Amino acid sequence: MDVLPAFWRLSGRTVLLIGAGEAAARKLRFLQRAGAGVRLFPMGETPHPDVAAALAAGAADGTVRRCDRPVCAADARDAALAIVAVEDEIDARAAVAVLRAARTPVNAVDRPQLCDFLFPAIVDRSPIVIGISSGGAAPVLARRVRAQIESLLPAGLGRLAAFADRFREAVKAMVPTGSGRKRFWEDFFDGAAAAAVLNGDEARGREATLKLLNARAAAAPPTGRVFLVGAGPGDPDLLTLKALQAMQRADVVLYDALIGPQILDYVRRDAERVPVGKRKGAHSLGQEAINALIVAHARAGRTVVRLKGGDPFLFGRGGEEQEACRAAGLDVEVVPGVTAALGAGAAFGLPLTHRDDAQTLSIVTGAAQGGAPALDWPALARPGQTVVVYMGVGAAERIAEALIAHGAPTDRPAAVIENATLPTQRVLTGALADLGRLVEEAQVSGPALLVIGEVVRRADPAALTQRAAAAPAPAAARAMAG
Numbered sequence: 001m002d003v004l005p006a007f008w009r010l011s012g013r014t015v016l017l018i019g020a021g022e023a024a025a026r027k028l029r030f031l032q033r034a035g036a037g038v039r040l041f042p043m044g045e046t047p048h049p050d051v052a053a054a055l056a057a058g059a060a061d062g063t064v065r066r067c068d069r070p071v072c073a074a075d076a077r078d079a080a081l082a083i084v085a086v087e088d089e090i091d092a093r094a095a096v097a098v099l100r101a102a103r104t105p106v107n108a109v110d111r112p113q114l115c116d117f118l119f120p121a122i123v124d125r126s127p128i129v130i131g132i133s134s135g136g137a138a139p140v141l142a143r144r145v146r147a148q149i150e151s152l153l154p155a156g157l158g159r160l161a162a163f164a165d166r167f168r169e170a171v172k173a174m175v176p177t178g179s180g181r182k183r184f185w186e187d188f189f190d191g192a193a194a195a196a197v198l199n200g201d202e203a204r205g206r207e208a209t210l211k212l213l214n215a216r217a218a219a220a221p222p223t224g225r226v227f228l229v230g231a232g233p234g235d236p237d238l239l240t241l242k243a244l245q246a247m248q249r250a251d252v253v254l255y256d257a258l259i260g261p262q263i264l265d266y267v268r269r270d271a272e273r274v275p276v277g278k279r280k281g282a283h284s285l286g287q288e289a290i291n292a293l294i295v296a297h298a299r300a301g302r303t304v305v306r307l308k309g310g311d312p313f314l315f316g317r318g319g320e321e322q323e324a325c326r327a328a329g330l331d332v333e334v335v336p337g338v339t340a341a342l343g344a345g346a347a348f349g350l351p352l353t354h355r356d357d358a359q360t361l362s363i364v365t366g367a368a369q370g371g372a373p374a375l376d377w378p379a380l381a382r383p384g385q386t387v388v389v390y391m392g393v394g395a396a397e398r399i400a401e402a403l404i405a406h407g408a409p410t411d412r413p414a415a416v417i418e419n420a421t422l423p424t425q426r427v428l429t430g431a432l433a434d435l436g437r438l439v440e441e442a443q444v445s446g447p448a449l450l451v452i453g454e455v456v457r458r459a460d461p462a463a464l465t466q467r468a469a470a471a472p473a474p475a476a477a478r479a480m481a482g
């Protein structure tokens, strides 16, 4: 982060504005909205019509005053900030030099290298204000981000924030604990009260808020709640909105080794993050211990997010965690995620079912103690289906042998897909009989799936060659051609 976003109180303060053209007019509007008094130095520029109008109105109430001389050190003495918006390069540099010497923070419009502070693109739903900066690198991109955010935020957001503010003291008085208040506000913003206010019906909003508040004040101290959240296969863009909401509410996040830092970035800033990672072979915490940890945090009144790769109910032991929560009498909500097989299929244009090739999709685990995993091999060897094996890299050769022994043709297409949906993703394709060698030569180190079936031939050839070029392992290119 090259710049620190901060929000400056300007009400009743003076800001120096150098220049009177269009750029100055734009800044003047924001300064006036923020309640600043403005001293304007036109530096010989003809005032933009908006500036002229503000000067005329400001002459009456003293909010905008004009100085027809260059800015000097004495002007800076009582100024909070200065903005240099004058066109002329020499005038601009001279003004910046004077202001710098007087230690007044300066923004020089369109001259990023002269700026002490930058103006963000602004989304104004006061009192909610959002500033977006690209640190001067791509202002147009910052404005596009602003447009996206604008379109996401309900128009009544400012009204809602102001409404909530009016109840703050009452909530503080009636709900004694910090965690209780947080829970109250979450329910408030999720519930009927907020919906009514956003719809412009403040009377109904007030009624619903009082009802919620009275119920909360009468109730026993809240216990926490648990979300079992699927974080998808790795690409943060594949998080569901519901996952994101839970992650934003969390007091504590217990996460797996498969959860990358890009995903953790979406967790609420001040939530506690606890890795409970289970990596192949090296269990850092047993399942019992994880269950106990979830229950202990929730019993302490916290909102617990158990964040798991893919989907929590697919080879994620989410079922056991849910049972532990239920046994402890805790609320538990399951948030599904995009499972690795779906992420991998999409990433490589590989349809998992196909009218002509695969009417069945089997999702199986390859985890085994020693030999081949205990699976229904005659069923899995049959044609007309796709078999996706999770946790199967270590047993790839034995899996291929078992399928062939039960009648699968040796040349049935197979793929190994590693780190699907992440920038490091790779796919290797070949014949079933070569699956063991494929895995070995590829030196798979990330999470990987085996995909077996005719549909492998349908993977997007462009995606295959593109990944081949990017693939680090020397065997990859050859395997790809197979």
Ligand code: SAH
Pocket: 233, 234, 258, 308, 309, 310, 311, 312, 313, 314, 315, 316, 338, 339, 340, 341, 343, 344, 389, 390, 391, 392, 417, 418, 419, 420, 421, 422, 447, 448, 449
């Ligand atoms: N609940 C998870 C699966 C957890 S089991 C889900 O629904 O996806 C762990 C196995 O998932 C790994 O051994 C690997 O086979 C698979 N896996 C998880 N993420 C993957 C990814 N990004 N690419 C390929 N395989 C992945």
